Structure formats: C-alpha cells, structure tokens
Amino acid sequence: MRERVQQAKRWVVKIGSALLTNDGQGLDRAAMAVWVEQLVALRQAGVELVLVSSGAVAAGMRTLGWTERPKAMHELQAAAAVGQMGLVQAWESSFKQHGLHTAQVLLTHDDLSDRKRYLNARSTLRSLVDFGVIPVINENDTVVTDEIRFGDNDTLAALVANLVEADLLVILTDRDGMFDADPRNNPDAQLILEARADDPDLDAKAGGSAGALGRGGMATKLRAARLAARSGSHSVIIGGRIEQVISRLKAGERIGTLLTPERTPLAARKQWLAGHLQMRGALVLDDGAVRALREGHRSLLPVGVREVRGQFRRGEMIACVDVNGAEVARGLVNYSALEASKIAGQPSEAIERLLGYVDDLELVHRDNLVLV
Numbered sequence: 014m015r016e017r018v019q020q021a022k023r024w025v026v027k028i029g030s031a032l033l034t035n036d037g038q039g040l041d042r043a044a045m046a047v048w049v050e051q052l053v054a055l056r057q058a059g060v061e062l063v064l065v066s067s068g069a070v071a072a073g074m075r076t077l078g079w080t081e082r083p084k085a086m087h088e089l090q091a092a093a094a095v096g097q098m099g100l101v102q103a104w105e106s107s108f109k110q111h112g113l114h115t116a117q118v119l120l121t122h123d124d125l126s127d128r129k130r131y132l133n134a135r136s137t138l139r140s141l142v143d144f145g146v147i148p149v150i151n152e153n154d155t156v157v158t159d160e161i162r163f164g165d166n167d168t169l170a171a172l173v174a175n176l177v178e179a180d181l182l183v184i185l186t187d188r189d190g191m192f193d194a195d196p197r198n199n200p201d202a203q204l205i206l207e208a209r210a211d212d213p214d215l216d217a218k219a220g221g222s223a224g225a226l227g228r229g230g231m232a233t234k235l236r237a238a239r240l241a242a243r244s245g246s247h248s249v250i251i252g253g254r255i256e257q258v259i260s261r262l263k264a265g266e267r268i269g270t271l272l273t274p275e276r277t278p279l280a281a282r283k284q285w286l287a288g289h290l291q292m293r294g295a296l297v298l299d300d301g302a303v304r305a306l307r308e309g310h311r312s313l314l315p316v317g318v319r320e321v322r323g324q325f326r327r328g329e330m331i332a333c334v335d336v337n338g339a340e341v342a343r344g345l346v347n348y349s350a351l352e353a354s355k356i357a358g359q360p361s362e363a364i365e366r367l368l369g370y371v372d373d374l375e376l377v378h379r380d381n382l383v384l385v
C-alpha cells in the first residue's frame with residue numbers, strides 16, 4: 014500500500030497551526046527548517062510540491078501579544094493579516110537557504126467554486142510548480158466572510174489537491190495520525206495505519222473538536238481525505254513532530270494514517286467530467302485532430318478545429334465532434350466560444366497575436382478530455 018506514497022509525483026503538504034507555532038508560542042522556525050530540508054529533498058527526487066500553511070492567526074496573536082484566540086471576525090482577520098507576513102517570510106527565508114523560492118497564494122472559497130477562477134488558479138499554481146517555485150497557500154482570511162470561509166485549512170488543502178490533481182495529500186498535525194478515538198481523552202487509543210477514506214466506521218472515531226489553536230480537529234481531516242479521494246488522491250494524516258517524517262513517508266515507511274481512494278486520479282477526474290457537467294457547445298475537428306485525440310491521446314490544439322458551435326465560457330464543458338457531427342470526446346474548454354472562433358484553425362503560437370494574451374496553448378487539455 015505504501016508504494017502509492019513512494020510513487021506519488023505531486024504532493025500537497027498541509028501544516029496545521031498548533032504544529033507550526035509550537036502550540037502558540039510563535040512560529041517554530043527550527044521545526045520549519047527541518048521540514049524544509051526534507052521538502053527540498055523531495056523536490057530533488059522529482060516530486061512536485063504545493064504547501065498549505067496555516068498559522069497566520071496563531072502567529073499574529075503572538076505578535077500582537079494576545080494569549081487567547083479572539084472570537085470576533087474582525088479581530089481574527091486582523092491577527093491573520095499581521096501573522097501572514099511573518100509566516101510567508103519565514104517560509105521564503107528557509108527555502109532560500111536551499112536556493113529555492115516560494116510564492117504566496119491566498120485563496121477564498123469563491124476562487125475555487127467559480128469555474129473560470131478555478132481554471133485561473135489552476136494555471137497559476139501549475140506555472141509556479143513548473144518554474145520550480147514552492148506555492149505556499151493559505152486562506153485569504155482578511156477578506157473572507159463567514160459564508161465563504163473554508164474555515165479550516167484541511168478542507169482548503171483537499172480542494173487544492175483536487176485543483177492541482179495531486180496524487181498525495183499529507184496533513185501534518187500534532188498527533189501521530191488518526192487514532193480510533195480522540196487521544197486527548199482516551200489514553201488507550203490505537204493509531205489507524207490504513208483505511209479506505211470512504212469507510213463509514215471512521216466517522217465515529219474522528220470525533221472531538223480541534224485543539225486551542227487549530228480549527229479543524231480530526232473530523233475535518235477525515236473529510237479532507239474524502240474530498241481528496243474524490244479526485245483519486247491518497248491522503249496521509251501524520252504527526253509533524255515525528256523525526257524525519259516527510260523523508261520516511263517518501264521512503265515508504267508505515268507511519269501515520271494512510272487513507273486510500275477507490276479510484277486512480279485520472280479515472281476519478283474523468284468520471285467526474287463525464288457525468289457532472291452540462292454540455293455548452295461543440296468544436297468540429299478535422300480528421301487529423303480526431304486521430305490525435307483518439308489514437309494519440311493528445312490535447313486538442315486550436316489548429317485542428319474547423320468550426321465552433323454554441324455559446325460557452327472558459328471552463329465549461331463542450332463536445333468535440335468530427336466533420337459528420339459524431340461525438341469523439343468531451344472536455345473542459347480553455348477559451349470562450351468567441352475566443353475559440355478567433356483561434357480555430359490557427360497554430361498555438363498565433364494565440365497571443367490573435368487574442369492579445371494566452372491562457373493556455375491547448376483548447377482542451379488532455380487531462381480534461383474524455384473520449385466517448
């Protein structure tokens with residue numbers, strides 16, 4: 014089972030508040046340096062990495078000299094604004110010692126529920142990863158209202174795992190993993206080493222609320238693992254203070270709690286694509302493009318499109334049909350109908366000249382394409 018962890022090519026690593034701030038005593042830079050060392054080694058082993066870092070509120074509280082987590086939203090938001098500064102500075106300076114750079118990405122719920130913003134966030138994160146930069150993500154606490162909060166970064170991390178199509182979500186927390194009862198009240202609780210994410214028996218075990226600093230507790234971590242499993246990602250819930258935790262996970266050691274999905278990432282994503290979206294229009298492909306999709310399993314480039322039918326926006330679902338109107342594939346389109354009609358039949362290098370900008374070189378990326 015642990016070979017899936019070893020083989021995972023794209024990791025999202027989430028670090029909780031309690032862990033990062035050494036139970037509220039301010040950012041634990043020494044611990045951060047140790048994780049960074051291991052994360053750098055992961056990168057060197059070819060793993061693509063996205064970090065989700067909590068701790069803004071906890072770090073801000075410390076800076077402002079507050080000892081108790083405030084309840085009022087505006088106070089929490091103020092603390093987050095103060096704390097986020099130190100948080101990203103600490104990550105940047107730690108990665109910089111290894112010659113790597115970080116990028117701050119602050120997201121709200123709206124950014125991931127709107128298709129267009131979702132695609133934009135996805136391209137930006139992918140580009141950052143391609144440039145060798147480590148995205149450090151947190152919720153945009155200073156602007157969110159109650160209705161649009163993720164609230165806990167476990168959920169945010171799972172949605173990021175969906176967004177970047179990660180094969181592994183690692184949730185680092187202050188316990189060794191998920192136990193069969195809350196270890197705060199049950200000294201005999203046993204660590205769960207492996208389980209199916211969708212196992213209903215887990216719900217009763219992941220009870221209890223969060224610690225004094227975190228927001229989620231184990232229930233949100235379980236929910237996060239289930240969300241990540243929907244796009245085929247494995248999750249590990251594990252203690253961030255375990256010695257060499259990340260390197261040992263990478264080496265396949267059976268530590269922490271591994272929660273497995275029922276399907277592989279691509280199959281899960283494509284099933285979602287095939288079943289869950291309404292078709293908004295169609296692209297008529299020439300024979301070469303039909304072959305490239307069917308036989309080469311390639312992305313659809315504008316050059317192979319003869320005609321654009323219907324009205325659609327970036328991120329919506331369209332059908333790809335051959336010249337006789339027979340459906341070849343369906344997928345999420347990277348350009349609106351108007352933009353698509355301007356670039357249809359043209360090489361991808363011409364997109365910038367024709368539109369004045371380039372979102373993607375493909376009209377439909379093969380990861381977002383299902384053959385029918």
Ligand SMILES: Nc1ncnc2c1ncn2[C@@H]1O[C@H](COP(=O)(O)OP(=O)(O)O)[C@@H](O)[C@H]1O
Pocket residue numbers: 028029030031032185186187188190191192193194195196197218219220221222223224225226227228229230231232
């Ligand atoms: N079954 C369980 N196994 C492990 N921890 C649990 C369980 N149920 C509840 N918890 C509690 O969840 C806490 C971790 O959640 P939280 O405080 O939100 O941490 P983080 O800041 O890492 O997100 C643990 O300290 C633990 O007391």
Ligand SMILES: N[C@@H](CCC(=O)OP(=O)(O)O)C(=O)O
Pocket residue numbers: 028029030031066067068069070071093151152154164165166167223226227228229230
């Ligand atoms: N965005 C918040 C994190 C929310 C939170 O507390 O998350 P977590 O500690 O992961 O349960 C912050 O940076 O303080």
